Amino acid sequence: MKAWARQTGFTIVELLIVIVVIAILAAITIVAYNGIRQQAERSALDSAIAQTYRLVETERLKNNDQYPASLSSIGVTNGGVTYDYRTYNYGFCVAGTNTVGTYHVSTDNPSPTLGGCGQVKAEYYNNTSFSGQPVATTYIDHMTNNWGTGSPLTGVVNTDSFTSRFTSYIVPPVSGSYTFYTLSDDADRLVINDVTLINNLDGSIGGCCTLRTYSPINLTAGQAVPVLFEHREGGGGAYAQLYWTHPSQTTRVAVPTSAFVRLP
Numbered sequence: 001m002k003a004w005a006r007q008t009g010f011t012i013v014e015l016l017i018v019i020v021v022i023a024i025l026a027a028i029t030i031v032a033y034n035g036i037r038q039q040a041e042r043s044a045l046d047s048a049i050a051q052t053y054r055l056v057e058t059e060r061l062k063n064n065d066q067y068p069a070s071l072s073s074i075g076v077t078n079g080g081v082t083y084d085y086r087t088y089n090y091g092f093c094v095a096g097t098n099t100v101g102t103y104h105v106s107t108d109n110p111s112p113t114l115g116g117c118g119q120v121k122a123e124y125y126n127n128t129s130f131s132g133q134p135v136a137t138t139y140i141d142h143m144t145n146n147w148g149t150g151s152p153l154t155g156v157v158n159t160d161s162f163t164s165r166f167t168s169y170i171v172p173p174v175s176g177s178y179t180f181y182t183l184s185d186d187a188d189r190l191v192i193n194d195v196t197l198i199n200n201l202d203g204s205i206g207g208c209c210t211l212r213t214y215s216p217i218n219l220t221a222g223q224a225v226p227v228l229f230e231h232r233e234g235g236g237g238a239y240a241q242l243y244w245t246h247p248s249q250t251t252r253v254a255v256p257t258s259a260f261v262r263l264p
Helices: 012-062
Strands: 082-087 092-098 101-106 109-114 120-125 136-140 144-148 162-170 176-185 187-192 195-199 217-219 225-233 238-246 249-254
Touching: 012 082, 012 092, 012 101, 012 109, 109 136, 162 238, 176 187, 176 225, 225 238
Parallel strands: none
Antiparallel strands: 082 092, 092 101, 101 109, 120 136, 120 162, 144 238, 162 225, 176 217, 176 238, 187 195, 187 225, 238 249
């Protein structure tokens, strides 16, 4: 009787296990590659804006403290990085954007920092008491924020149960009496020129989502005064907005971007 050799091979289960293992290894490789690529792009962005900062400073020193009119005039052009260049009374700012986001360097902050050339420093805390260190610090253009049911910085700042602190200087366009207003969900505190105009962080004045009017304060044209605006979010929608009226602006409007400056 003829004996047949026993044939062996992979079973369906074994093949499935091999396929799953290969898929897992591929996923791990892709994640690792993306992480390395993002680190490389962030390093390239930091290097680009730091180099641009040095070029601007060199040009200023060569030209009796006069900043270049544009980045293109000193040989800097958009390529892998899109630039935003601004000059102010106190100095200048250069922001760069690529696939990893926007970072900037400036006269008051020469290290690459998250955010653009906004004149308002924004600090966010993932708690309702401003305790510990902020989970994110960036720079924005205004104090009229509306995040809806989202987050100020997706993936970093909570969508609920967070606090925000905005600091800057306001340069009054005219002399006279200024009235400030806030509209926040849920609560806020406003300090102008080191004077606390109102503190509603405990929700005792006006409750949530109420337009609050502050006692008028006299300001002098061109004299920058510090401003601190704090906001607390419990749940649901979130916004923190600052408005004003003054002798040449009798209708309530958001404090404009042009009124803010990082340094007096």
